[in-house]
Every structure is written in C-alpha cells, then in structure tokens.
Amino acid sequence: MKILIIGSKGMLGQELAKVFADQQLTLWDREEVDITKPEEYGLKITEVGPDLIINAAAMNDVDGIEKDDAMAKLVNGSAVGSIADMCSILGIFMVHYSTDYVFDGTRQAGYAEGDKPEPISKYGESKLLGERLLKQAASEYYLIRTSRLFGNQGAGEGTKASFVDKIIAKAKEGGPLQLVDEEISSPTYVVDLAKRTREMLVARKPFGIYHVTNSGACTWYQFGMKALELAGFGNVPVTPVPASTFPRPAKRPAFSMLRNTKLPPMRSWEEALAEYLGKR
Numbered sequence: 001m002k003i004l005i006i007g008s009k010g011m012l013g014q015e016l017a018k019v020f021a022d023q024q025l026t027l028w029d030r031e032e033v034d035i036t037k038p039e040e041y042g043l044k045i046t047e048v049g050p051d052l053i054i055n056a057a058a059m060n061d062v063d064g065i066e067k068d069d070a071m072a073k074l075v076n077g078s079a080v081g082s083i084a085d086m087c088s089i090l091g092i093f094m095v096h097y098s099t100d101y102v103f104d105g106t107r108q109a110g111y112a113e114g115d116k117p118e119p120i121s122k123y124g125e126s127k128l129l130g131e132r133l134l135k136q137a138a139s140e141y142y143l144i145r146t147s148r149l150f151g152n153q154g155a156g157e158g159t160k161a162s163f164v165d166k167i168i169a170k171a172k173e174g175g176p177l178q179l180v181d182e183e184i185s186s187p188t189y190v191v192d193l194a195k196r197t198r199e200m201l202v203a204r205k206p207f208g209i210y211h212v213t214n215s216g217a218c219t220w221y222q223f224g225m226k227a228l229e230l231a232g233f234g235n236v237p238v239t240p241v242p243a244s245t246f247p248r249p250a251k252r253p254a255f256s257m258l259r260n261t262k263l264p265p266m267r268s269w270e271e272a273l274a275e276y277l278g279k280r
Contacts, residue, residue: 004028004050006035006083007057009156011149012097015194016054026050029057029156036074038082045086054095054197055083062101062123066249069122076126081133084141093140093207095197100147100185102128105253110217112259113145113209121250142200143209144193145258148223151190151276164273167224171233181221181240185256186213189272196266211258214269226270230277 001023007013008027017027026048033041035057045053059065059075080096087094101124102117119125134141150162161169170177196212218226221240228234243252266272 001052002026002048002050004045004048004053006033006053006055007156010056010058010154010159011151011162012154012190012193013056013156014154015151015190016056016197019194019198020054030158035079035083036071038079038086042086046090049090051092052095052201053083053087053092055080056097058097059126060099060123062121062252063249065123065126066121069126072123072126073129076123077129077133080130081137084134084137087141088138093142094134094138095142095144095201096130096134098131098143098145099124099127100145100256100258101253102131102145103253103256105183105256108255110255110257110259111211112261113211120253123250124253140207142197142205142207144197145209145211146188146193147185147213147256147258148187149190149193150187150273163220163223164227164276167227168231168233171228171231171236174236176237176239177224178239178241178245179221179224180243180246181219182243183252183254183256184217184219185253186215186217186258187223187269187273188213189269189276191276192266192272196263200263205263208262210262211260212263212266213258213260214267214272215265216268216270217257218269223269226273227277230274 003023004026006028009029059072065072102119103111104118104120117128119128150164153161
C-alpha cells in the first residue's frame with residue numbers, strides 16, 4: 001500500500017512511520033509541505049498517488065492558541081478539510097486524529113464516539129472545526145480521537161516533550177513538585193495508538209469516528225506519580241494541588257475520558273507507561 005504520512009516527525013507521526021515501515025511510504029513534515037497552502041501541495045499529492053493519507057499534523061499549544069487561534073484554525077481546521085477534499089478527488093481514504101478537548105468535560109461517565117462535542121477552549125474549537133470539515137469533504141475516513149499522548153519526543157521543529165518526560169526532568173533536579181490533582185482523562189502511549197491504527201486498517205473496520213486511548217483514567221497528579229515511581233524518583237516530594245494553582249488562559253475539561261465502544265480495549269495506561277519508561 002502507498003501511504004502518505006503528514007506530520008511524520010511528530011511524536012505520533014514518527015511511530016506511524018515505524019508501524020507502516022513495510023509499506024511504500026512517503027513522509028512529509030514541515031520541510032516538505034505547508035498544509036495551510038493547499039494550492040501548493042495539491043499537485044504534489046497527485047504525483048505521490050497514495051492509497052491512503054494519514055494526517056498526524058496538528059497545532060496543540062493549548063494556551064498559546066487561546067491567545068491567538070488564527071494559525072490553529074488553519075492547521076487543525078481548514079487544512080484538514082483541504083486534505084480530505086484531495087482524498088475525495090483521488091478516490092482514497094484518510095486517517096485523521098482529534099482530541100478529548102472537543103468535549104466540555106461535564107460528563108463523569110466519559111464520552112462515547114457519538115456524543116455531541118462541546119469544546120470550551122479555542123484549541124478544542126479548532127480541532128472540532130477539522131472534524132466537521134473532514135466529514136463534509138470525505139465519506140471514507142477514520143477519525144480517531146485520543147488524549148494525553150506520551151512517548152519519545154518528535155524530531156520535528158517545534159515538537160515538545162510529553163508531560164511524562166517533563167516531570168521526570170524536573171524530578172532529576174530534586175523537586176519539590178506540585179501536580180494538578182484534577183482534569184481526569186486517559187493517557188495514551190503513541191506506540192499503542194500507532195499499532196491500533198494499523199490494526200484498524202488491516203481489519204478494514206467500518207469508516208467513522210473511533211476513540212483510541214489506553215485503558216483507565218487519572219488526574220495529572222496520578223499520572224505524574226506513577227511516572228515518577230516507575231522511573232525511580234518515588235522519593236521526590238510531590239504535592240497535589242488544584243488547577244487554580246496554575247492559572248492558564250485556556251479552560252480544560254474536568255472529565256474527558258473517551259469511551260471506546262467500537263474496538264477491543266487497549267492495555268492500561270500504567271502498563272504502557274511502564275514499557276515506555278523501561279526503554280529509556
């Protein structure tokens with residue numbers, strides 16, 4: 001299969017490249033394409049002639065977007081629609097990733113694939129815009145919502161370390177640390193997400209929306225404490241604090257666990273985290 005991966009140097013994109021390494025891959029990142037300029041890459045996509053486009057490109061500076069969302073609307077929104085348009089023209093299908101932040105976080109039972117999105121941040125709004133434009137432009141797509149990604153930092157310009165690596169880096173300085181004991185969601189290992197993406201394609205799952213996260217949910221404090229324990233920093237002093245301790249421009253959903261009703265459950269986030277930290 002000829003696969004074009006956009007955002008191939010990001011945290012997720014680089015794992016997708018590994019998972020699909022036995023296929024005929026074309027890998028694009030910022031050096032190869034500006035996804036906000038469809039007039040420039042339309043011909044390039046036609047020349048590549050892929051059977052599938054996987055879009056792993058995204059702008060996820062949640063607080064920065066709250067201050068200025070113009071670029072986020074392009075990258076997370078209209079660019080997704082433009083790529084989907086190309087897929088429709090070429091008669092191919094598309095995989096695109098979205099986020100738990102399209103929900104408002106008021107439903108403590110979690111959110112199923114068919115629940116109505118109600119974003120409370122401009123980042124969430126930009127991702128929801130991309131979802132809507134994808135649905136309008138294409139009929140054959142996998143829209144995969146996920147949350148709280150962790151894994152090896154991407155190699156691309158501007159990529160960030162995950163929460164896990166940031167916390168461990170701070171622990172190496174000796175602490176003490178303060179971690180927010182709110183905002184419950186499901187950590188997701190990018191390796192597991194990439195593998196599940198391939199499994200869906202191999203199984204030829206029906207097109208549509210899927211929720212893909214590791215099993216279980218936790219606060220940032222619980223997530224951080226488990227990471228410190230597994231990394232051997234369990235003696236670093238850590239204090240659980242409310243989100244108000246760190247005022248931020250963007251609102252976060254209080255409870256945004258994504259309920260998976262269509263696929264077999266993945267392993268727990270604790271098990272995935274142990275594997276990731278065991279490889280460091």
